[in-house]
Structures are given as structure tokens and as C-alpha cells.
Amino acid sequence: MNKQDLVAVVAETGELSKAKAGEVLDAVFDAIGQALKAKQEVRLVGFGSFATSSRKAGKGRNPRTGEEIEIAASTTVRFKAGKALKDTLG
Numbered sequence: 001m002n003k004q005d006l007v008a009v010v011a012e013t014g015e016l017s018k019a020k021a022g023e024v025l026d027a028v029f030d031a032i033g034q035a036l037k038a039k040q041e042v043r044l045v046g047f048g049s050f051a052t053s054s055r056k057a058g059k060g061r062n063p064r065t066g067e068e069i070e071i072a073a074s075t076t077v078r079f080k081a082g083k084a085l086k087d088t089l090g
Contacts, residue, residue, distance in 0.1 A: 003025070006025065007021045007022045007025060008021075010024065010025060032050060035050075036050060036051075036052050036077060039052055044082070045082065046082050046083070046084035046085065047081075047082050047084065047085050048079055048080055048081045048082040048085055049079070049080050049082070050077055050078070050079055051077070051078050051080075052075050052076070052077060052078070053075070053076050053077070053078045054073065054074075054075055054076075055073060055074045055075070055076060056073055057070065057071060057072055057073040058070075058071045059071065
């Protein structure tokens with residue numbers, strides 16, 4: 001499922017136009033992104049939680065050349081599925 005498929009499902013379920021459903025989804029995604037940028041955890045009860053995680057800088061190897069390279073520190077997003085989502089999957 002891609003974003004357009006999700007917009008169509010939300011529009012149909014919520015009895016909204018596709019344009020309005022798209023705006024709502026964009027607002028939700030933006031709110032989640034802004035909260036994560038501010039280092040806040042986002043918990044959606046029953047669905048799951050999003051949180052940021054820091055990765056330390058380190059060294060790695062280029063698999064093609066075997067040359068050692070520096071890997072910069074970075075911040076990534078973690079997602080942990082909630083109980084209801086896990087139960088849906090079986």
C-alpha cells in the first residue's frame with residue numbers, strides 16, 4: 001500500500017474527499033515528524049510508538065574495495081508495534 005492507497009481508504013472510511021483525506025494524513029505525518037525532531041516519543045495507543053535513537057560514529061569497510069571508511073553519527077527512528085497491531089497480524 002502506498003500513500004495514495006492510504007488516502008483512498010481514509011477518504012472512504014471517513015466519508016471525506018480524497019483531497020481532504022490527503023491533507024489530514026499530511027498533517028498527521030508532519031506532526032509525528034515535528035515531535036520526533038524535538039526528541040519526543042509519539043505513542044499511538046493500540047498501533048505503536050515512534051522514538052528517535054542515536055547511533056554513534058564508527059568505522060566500517062567498503063565491501064567492494066575493502067577500504068576502511070568513517071561512518072558519521074546519526075539519528076534514526078525506531079518503531080515498536082503496539083499490542084492491537086500485533087494481534088491484528090496474528
